[in-house]
Amino acid sequence: MSQAKPRFSPAALLRGSLVPVLVIALWQILSTSGLINPVVLPSPVQVVVRWWAYLLPTEAYDPAQSSWILWALSGEMLFDAWSSLYRVVLGFAVGAGLALPLGLAMGGNPRIYALFDPLMQVLRPIPPIAYIPLAILWFGLGNAPAVFLIAIGAFFPVLMNTIAGVRHVDGIYLRAARNLGAGKLTMFLRVILPAATPYILAGARIGIGTAFIVVIVSEMIAVNSGLGFRILEAREFMWSDKIIAGMFTIGLLGLAIDIGMNRLNNHLLRWHRGLEN
Amino acid sequence: MTPMLKSVADTAPVADAAPVQIQVRGVEKTFAVGAQKIVALQNIDLDIRKGEFVCLLGPSGCGKSTLLNAVAGFQPPTKGTVTVDGRTITEPGPDRGMVFQEYALFPWMTVAQNVAFGLEIKGMSKAEIAERVEWLLQKLHLQDFRNRFPKDLSGGMRQRVAIARVLALDSPILLMDEPFGALDALTRRTLQDELLRIWEEVGKTILFVTHSIEESIYLADRIIVMTYRPGTIKRDVVVDMPRPRDGSAPEFNRLKRELSQMVMEEQQRFSQDEIRSVTAD
Numbered sequence: 001m002s003q004a005k006p007r008f009s010p011a012a013l014l015r016g017s018l019v020p021v022l023v024i025a026l027w028q029i030l031s032t033s034g035l036i037n038p039v040v041l042p043s044p045v046q047v048v049v050r051w052w053a054y055l056l057p058t059e060a061y062d063p064a065q066s067s068w069i070l071w072a073l074s075g076e077m078l079f080d081a082w083s084s085l086y087r088v089v090l091g092f093a094v095g096a097g098l099a100l101p102l103g104l105a106m107g108g109n110p111r112i113y114a115l116f117d118p119l120m121q122v123l124r125p126i127p128p129i130a131y132i133p134l135a136i137l138w139f140g141l142g143n144a145p146a147v148f149l150i151a152i153g154a155f156f157p158v159l160m161n162t163i164a165g166v167r168h169v170d171g172i173y174l175r176a177a178r179n180l181g182a183g184k185l186t187m188f189l190r191v192i193l194p195a196a197t198p199y200i201l202a203g204a205r206i207g208i209g210t211a212f213i214v215v216i217v218s219e220m221i222a223v224n225s226g227l228g229f230r231i232l233e234a235r236e237f238m239w240s241d242k243i244i245a246g247m248f249t250i251g252l253l254g255l256a257i258d259i260g261m262n263r264l265n266n267h268l269l270r271w272h273r274g275l276e277n
Numbered sequence: 278m279t280p281m282l283k284s285v286a287d288t289a290p291v292a293d294a295a296p297v298q299i300q301v302r303g304v305e306k307t308f309a310v311g312a313q314k315i316v317a318l319q320n321i322d323l324d325i326r327k328g329e330f331v332c333l334l335g336p337s338g339c340g341k342s343t344l345l346n347a348v349a350g351f352q353p354p355t356k357g358t359v360t361v362d363g364r365t366i367t368e369p370g371p372d373r374g375m376v377f378q379e380y381a382l383f384p385w386m387t388v389a390q391n392v393a394f395g396l397e398i399k400g401m402s403k404a405e406i407a408e409r410v411e412w413l414l415q416k417l418h419l420q421d422f423r424n425r426f427p428k429d430l431s432g433g434m435r436q437r438v439a440i441a442r443v444l445a446l447d448s449p450i451l452l453m454d455e456p457f458g459a460l461d462a463l464t465r466r467t468l469q470d471e472l473l474r475i476w477e478e479v480g481k482t483i484l485f486v487t488h489s490i491e492e493s494i495y496l497a498d499r500i501i502v503m504t505y506r507p508g509t510i511k512r513d514v515v516v517d518m519p520r521p522r523d524g525s526a527p528e529f530n531r532l533k534r535e536l537s538q539m540v541m542e543e544q545q546r547f548s549q550d551e552i553r554s555v556t557a558d
């Protein structure tokens with residue numbers, strides 16, 4: 001708790017930036033020394049310039065065409081990032097949306113569990129990437145196969161954690177609720193579901209992490225937009241600076257998703273004892 | 278027999294006029310632990326009158342919780358019956374509000390939401406719930422904590438919420454399993470006094486489990502002393518002292534000595550059992 005302050009002290013900031021600065025300096029020296037072909041390794045300055053160009057709008061500002069804000073957001077990068085994010089969110093919503101009710105049912109009812117568990121155990125070890133040929137065969141190219149793959153990536157972590165969450169609900173809450181007269185539905189919605197949320201959210205975090213990996217891969221294969229598509233496209237033109245700039249953007253988007261998940265987690269689990277850090 | 282240790286039949290406490298509300302008949306409860314059979318309760322016959330404050334007293338492991346759970350409907354007895362107002366108990370219900378030692382508050386609900394939960398289940402209107410919750414929060418001095426989550430409350434405060442939560446149900450019977458066992462002495466005394474005040478005000482039947490002799494004398498109309506394995510009723514002691522009771526009064530101490538004697542006998546059997554089970558490992 002009290003560690004938050006020293007982390008932002010000048011000394012700590014200096015220590016923290018030491019290694020990155022050294023790595024970038026070394027990289028700059030290597031790439032400008034002439035020892036390495038700049039197509040293989042562009043200089044960091046070149047990457048930053050390219051990243052900036054990737055961010056900026058491609059067309060000149062024309063007030064007659066659109067508003068200032070729309071123009072400012074019309075750059076290629078923001079469009080790509082938006083496309084990727086849209087797929088992650090949609091795919092995750094589909095995958096988690098199916099996994100949550102199934103997980104609740106399987107966790108809460110041994111018969112449903114016995115019915116579905118064998119199938120789940122067979123399907124679970126198959127990496128989502130392995131579904132790519134099938135996804136293209138079934139859905140063709142475009143958003144549909146990407147969303148399908150992402151949904152599969154998100155499905156299993158959420159399912160497994162939801163089952164575990166329901167099973168680990170402390171019996172004392174069930175007894176207290178029964179004593180208060182809770183029926184089956186109330187018990188499920190007001191007691192079991194909230195009691196299982198720490199597990200479910202942990203599963204959701206793993207699921208969205210998987211979804212983010214899968215979106216990049218599926219964009220390299222099935223669609224013509226998004227960050228994954230863009231860096232593969234850049235390779236065809238041998239634009240190594242744009243590849244690295246795109247990777248950097250992927251990292252930023254991943255970080256943004258992670259921060260968003262963290263916020264959501266902290267809000268939904270504000271009652272949770274383990275959360276005071 | 279000292280004048281303090283009269284049987285129920287030859288005293289005339291206030292509750293004597295009241296009808297029997299909880300009737301335990303020939304209750305036996307056994308648990309199978311591996312190949313071993315544990316007789317947690319045997320031959321329990323007990324009548325509790327409407328409005329009585331009864332303590333179950335005995336060392337750990339003598340079946341107090343098992344008996345309370347049978348009345349609550351969580352664990353049906355192996356043999357025998359429990360009836361409440363003539364109806365045989367088969368499942369838990371809001372007519373027998375339970376307060377657990379572990380509080381058992383729902384950590385995802387605020388204080389006010391915890392108290393309101395039972396009323397929502399009952400299907401009471403929003404306005405009625407709000408009014409009743411408010412009244413209970415005032416009564417248990419929780420009004421400044423209404424929007425806190427249980428994790429941000431002390432043990433004493435949590436138990437106040439748990440008490441408010443069952444009082445909300447307005448059930449005629451309160452079952453309490455060592456509710457103050459985890460609290461410090463001062464908090465414990467405060468909550469004991471508040472419980473007595475509420476009991477006198479709203480007139481509930483209370484079955485209260487404790488292993489503290491002092492607590493049982495301080496609170497109860499009647500103390501049921503239990504034996505250890507098999508769990509039977511060793512003694513049914515009427516406490517005929519005006520409240521608030523003074524822990525330094527001679528009759529309080531006389532009763533305390535007698536009860537200590539009884540509890541110690543059972544405690545020793547419990548300790549021997551523990552030593553045996555440790556050396557057997």
Ligand SMILES: Nc1ncnc2c1ncn2[C@@H]1O[C@H](COP(=O)(O)OP(=O)(O)O)[C@@H](O)[C@H]1O
Binds near residue numbers: 309316335339343344
């Ligand atoms: N679920 C159970 N399974 C096996 N043995 C149990 C179970 N519950 C209680 N017992 C045993 O029954 C006896 C009485 O337990 P309990 O009613 O909890 O005692 P108390 O509340 O007086 O401490 C103890 O010896 C305990 O080990």
Ligand SMILES: [Mg+2]
Binds near residue numbers: 341342454
């Ligand atoms: Mg107990």
